[in-house]
Structure formats: C-alpha cells, structure tokens
Amino acid sequence: MTPVDTVQTNSRKQANIKAVQRAKHICEKSNVRLTTLREQVLTLLLDYGKPLGAYALMDLLEANTDRDRVAPPTVYRALDFLLKYRLIHKIHSLNAYTPNSNPLREDCSVILICTNCGIAEETPNNTIQQAINLCASQYRFGVEKQVIEISGKCGTCRTTERNHG
Amino acid sequence: MTPVDTVQTNSRKQANIKAVQRAKHICEKSNVRLTTLREQVLTLLLDYGKPLGAYALMDLLEANTDRDRVAPPTVYRALDFLLKYRLIHKIHSLNAYTPNSNPLREDCSVILICTNCGIAEETPNNTIQQAINLCASQYRFGVEKQVIEISGKCGTCRTTERNHG
DNA sequence: TACAATATGTTATATGATAACATAACACTT
C-alpha cells in the first residue's frame, strides 16, 4: 500500500505501525482476523490523521492499494469489524471514523474535534465518566453506549490565530 | 392540525402547549417568526414524545396537516430554524430530532436515549459540564458545541423488565 | 403600492448506509 499523501513525522509513522501491531495482538487474542482489507482501512485512518468518512476511505483505498473498485459494503464491513473490536470510533457529529488510541481502555472517551484543522483528539476522562455514571444512576438509567463529542478550536489553532490572525 | 396518534396524558398535552407558547416568546424576543410550518414541526416533535427523523416528520406533516406533499428542504429548513434558536436538539447517534426542554438554559444538556422504548430524556447537568470544561481547558480547547448522548435502558423499562421478563 | 427581506415550493442530486445474494478464502476434519 502506498503511503497516503499527508505530512507525517517519523515518530508518528512509528506510532502508527505500533498501533497496527497492537491491533493485530488484540485480534489474535479474540481469535479474529485482521485481514488485509481491515488492516488497510485501519492504516489509512491512522496515516491520514483526521477523521475520514466511509466514501473518502473508499477513494483512498482505490488510490493507495491495488484494488480497482471498492464498493460501499466492502468498506462498511471493515469499519463494522474495527468498531466491534474497538479499534476505531465513529464520530457521529461528522459521520466519520477515527482510530481508537487505546482500544483496551474501558472508560469514557471524549473526542475533541477542531473545527479549524479537522483533527480529532481523543482523551480518556474518568471525571466525566463518573459524572455521567452519577447522572445516569439518578435516572436509574442503564448505560450501554455513550457518545461525547466536543467541537471547537484546538489549542494549536488558537495559538496560531492569536499570533497571525 | 390533527393530533398525532400517540397516547398523551392531559398534563403532557398542556405541557406541550406551553412549550409552543414559550417558543413563540423566544422568537418574538429575537424578532424572528415561528411560522405555521415551524410551529407544526415543533408541535409534531412535542406530541410524538420520541425523537423523529426528518423523513418521518415529512410523513407526519402530510398526514396531520392540509399539506399535500412535503419535500425534504421544507422540513430541513424548519429544523434548521428550530435548531438555531435552540428549540430542538439533533440527536446525532439517531439522525433524529427532539424538542429542547429548556431552550434558554446555556449549560450542557445530556440526552439519555432508551434503546427499548425509544424515549429520549434530556437532563441539564452542571457536574458533567464542569468536567468537560476542565477537560477542555487542559487541552487549551475552546468549546463551541457539545454532543453528549447516552444510550441504554431507561428506569421505566428496566423496572418493567424486572417484573415481567 | 412598491420594495426588500424572509420564507417556502420544486427539482435534482449529493452523501451516508444497508439488504440480498454470489463468490472466494480460510481453517478444520478426515
């Protein structure tokens, strides 16, 4: 697979390779296969560095692999698999997908989405998790899934704006 | 407009009428109009009692008003207006819309979505809001919008399950 | 009334996701 056309530091490249290796280990432990397709999708998401929609992923698959045509079910099935094993997140407010930086973590992951640069940073947060659990218990609500997506300007973009614009 | 076909207690009917009145006041203060279409959409959402998708709303508009055909842009524009003035929320994890039970409140609204009965309950929550603000400030992230959607079983459904099933 | 601004109607199309069925790859048994 040819590398996607984004600027990547060497350390990020290394981190992405490690993320794929971790994914492989997780799949092995669950006795499921990180097939070529699934690995390609995960790698594209890691390398791109920003959330990608399913159709953008289809285009990248066609551009960066030897596949000629990729139909929607192909990529959606790969995404479903990666979601199931918590290797990626779906960002509902963007209809886009992004790697899960820590698939084994159980608690709440908050996603900070920069409306300026498009980067979505994930952060574990026990405080928010506790607040949600308390809130839910007050309603006797049994939590199964939670979507926490914060949009705004990231620190980097805010600093840049202050200096230039 | 004929009432939508759902069971409604008198107190809920009254509450919904008041919610529409509040919406009118809010629009007056902002010098914008809660037109017939917009009021119909808001009323349908209030009466239905559960989140509704845009296309379901189109069907209900056709069924419950004297409109013959309602095209997508018609309902989406009404939804955009109601969203802008915070009279409704979009639930991203469902692609559906639900009334905002307190349009004037500024802080975080958490939405508890029951996967069993479909009811989405909204709850203001200062604790979660503070936790989010703290989390964001640690990343020097400037919050503009937040989506907090919790899915699971509501208290009522859990009680019913315990007794019957 | 005439005008500008706002709102709605109408047609077409973009974007996101899945159903249903066919084929291929894998993994296990004999």
Added chain:
DNA sequence: AAGTGTTATGTTATCATATAACATATTGTA
C-alpha cells in the same frame, strides 16, 4: 489432499439522510 462449514469479500441495487440551486410566495415597511 479433498471435502465441508465458516468467515470474508465482491457485486448490484436500493434505502436513508441531507443539501444545492433556483422559482415563487409571503411578510414587514417605506
């Protein structure tokens, strides 16, 4: 290695959600 069940992918069609672009109508105001 051949057969068999399971898992994964390919393929076509379609559903579901949302918007662009332009036409017409309604409203508020000079």
